[in-house]
Amino acid sequence: MDREHFYATMNGEGTLDYEIYLNTKRLLSCQKDFHDFCNQDELQFQLVHQAEELWMKLIASTLLDIDDYLQEENTNRVLTLFKRVHIAQKLMIDQLALLETMSPKEYQEIRLGLGNGSGQESPGFRTLLKMPVPLWQSFKAHYLDHHGLTVEKIYDAEYRHCDAYVVAEALAEFDELFQKFRYHHLQLIHRTIGLGAKSLKGRSVEILNEGLRIKFFPELWEIRNKMTDSWGKSYGVVRESIGGHH
Numbered sequence: 001m002d003r004e005h006f007y008a009t010m011n012g013e014g015t016l017d018y019e020i021y022l023n024t025k026r027l028l029s030c031q032k033d034f035h036d037f038c039n040q041d042e043l044q045f046q047l048v049h050q051a052e053e054l055w056m057k058l059i060a061s062t063l064l065d066i067d068d069y070l071q072e073e074n075t076n077r078v079l080t081l082f083k084r085v086h087i088a089q090k091l092m093i094d095q096l097a098l099l100e101t102m103s104p105k106e107y108q109e110i111r112l113g114l115g116n117g118s119g120q121e122s123p124g125f126r127t128l129l130k131m132p133v134p135l136w137q138s139f140k141a142h143y144l145d146h147h148g149l150t151v152e153k154i155y156d157a158e159y160r161h162c163d164a165y166v167v168a169e170a171l172a173e174f175d176e177l178f179q180k181f182r183y184h185h186l187q188l189i190h191r192t193i194g195l196g197a198k199s200l201k202g203r204s205v206e207i208l209n210e211g212l213r214i215k216f217f218p219e220l221w222e223i224r225n226k227m228t229d230s231w232g233k234s235y236g237v238v239r240e241s242i243g244g245h246h
């Protein structure tokens, strides 16, 4: 195949309605020129990062809508939009696997051209990190406090699978999928550059382990511990076998 011909035509003319509406010419020019890639993995490296930024844009803007609906206690809308967020989070996780088709050496070649750039500078990720606190405040004010409810009541004492409970579980799912992204990202680093090396910021990748310990909604995880402890009291630390004594 004539590479030069494909390179020249791949971005399209940008004149058809589809191309105009989706701004494809500009979109497809957001990567380095084919002649400037340092190796055959660099296109994929740029595309995966760019696609991740787009999914984070969708997630962040959807979370803004969710926040409005939380304040209206419009549970149907909240749940539908959380479903969208969760799917986009899973796509973000799955896409990391593409980068595992890149050899360690090819990544080192790409890395030479990254300057001081690091995922810590991702605008999407930095935006997402700021959103859980206000989301929790809206949930707490409108779904809990307003109805005289607490996390303990909706999960245990007054558990009836109410709206507050299903919304809390959607928040927990968001939290869990965020952690799964962090975990898979760490595995990707393990695979590509190793976990012991210094990062481009000169800091150890150990800082990423700190991220793995962060919970956006600690109350939603703490309740599970509390329940196991309080329910456990009824049977004590050492339980009788359900099969009876032998």
Ligand code: HEM
Pocket (backbone or CB within 6 Å): 048, 049, 052, 053, 096, 099, 107, 118, 119, 120, 121, 122, 125, 185, 188, 189, 192, 193, 199, 200, 201, 205, 208, 211
């Ligand atoms: C081979 C691919 C990748 C490698 C080797 C890699 C490596 C790293 C390393 C070493 C860090 C630690 C911090 C630093 O160096 O400044 C980091 C942070 C980060 N990376 Fe990646 N990364 C890769 C792909 C990606 C992709 C595809 C994303 C997509 C969004 C991403 C997002 C992030 C984010 C958000 C952080 C900051 C995490 C935090 O502050 O908790 N990385 N990455």
